[in-house]
Amino acid sequence: MKTALTHLCQLADERKAAKHPTLPAHARVKAKYSDKSANELTRCIVDYLTLSGHFATRLQSTGTYRADLQRFVPSQQRAGLPDIYACVDGGHAVHIEIKVGKDRLSEDQKQAISDLQQAGASVFVSQDFQGFYDWFTAKFLTPPFP
Numbered sequence: 001m002k003t004a005l006t007h008l009c010q011l012a013d014e015r016k017a018a019k020h021p022t023l024p025a026h027a028r029v030k031a032k033y034s035d036k037s038a039n040e041l042t043r044c045i046v047d048y049l050t051l052s053g054h055f056a057t058r059l060q061s062t063g064t065y066r067a068d069l070q071r072f073v074p075s076q077q078r079a080g081l082p083d084i085y086a087c088v089d090g091g092h093a094v095h096i097e098i099k100v101g102k103d104r105l106s107e108d109q110k111q112a113i114s115d116l117q118q119a120g121a122s123v124f125v126s127q128d129f130q131g132f133y134d135w136f137t138a139k140f141l142t143p144p145f146p
Contacts, residue, residue: 003130004048004129004130004132004133004134005033005034005035005044005129005130007133008031008033008044008047008048008051008129008133009030009031009032009033011048011051011052012031012033012047012051013028013030013031015051016028016029016031033047033129035100035128035129035130036100037100038083038098038099038100038103041098041100041126041128041129041132042058042083042084042098044129044132045084045096045098045126045129045132046058046084048129048132048133048136049086049088049136054086054087054088054089055086055087055088056084056085056086056087057084057085057086058083058084059077059081059082059083059084059085060075060077061075061077061079061081062075063075078112079108079112080106080107080108080109080110080111080112080113081095081112082095082096082097082098082109082112082113082116082123083096083097083098084096084097084098088140089140092121092122092140093116093120093121093122094121094122094123094124094136095113095116095121095122095123095124096123096124096125096126096132097109097113097123097124097125097126098126099125099126099127100127100128105125113125122139124136
């Protein structure tokens with residue numbers, strides 16, 4: 001059985017082959033992905049969605065260092081927004097929150113998720129790439145039943 005990470009690596013390798021058709025297969029570096037850290041899992045999900053023809057981006061909520069003030073200024077982004085925003089399936093908004101290890105949702109995150117779902121967006125809290133892949137393929141890649 002093919003795992004989600006194996007499928008992601010295959011998609012990335014196919015994209016490399018299409019982008020560099022004159023480069024022999026043995027000379028192309030094989031794609032490697034891991035979902036052991038939050039940054040690695042975020043990269044897996046964004047790359048998978050992008051390689052599958054959807055739009056996806058990581059939302060950065062960190063502040064900006066202001067040299068004139070000699071301190072960080074908080075972001076203007078709403079507190080609690082999920083880590084990844086994607087647009088799939090003809091314009092459907094999808095948000096993915098990344099939680100690896102013992103990391104848990106904050107109250108701001110719970111409220112933002114609730115607000116997004118009430119507005120019609122799909123939201124998923126991902127702890128690993130296989131879980132995201134299974135949710136995404138079941139929700140968006142299987143035909144709806146009559």
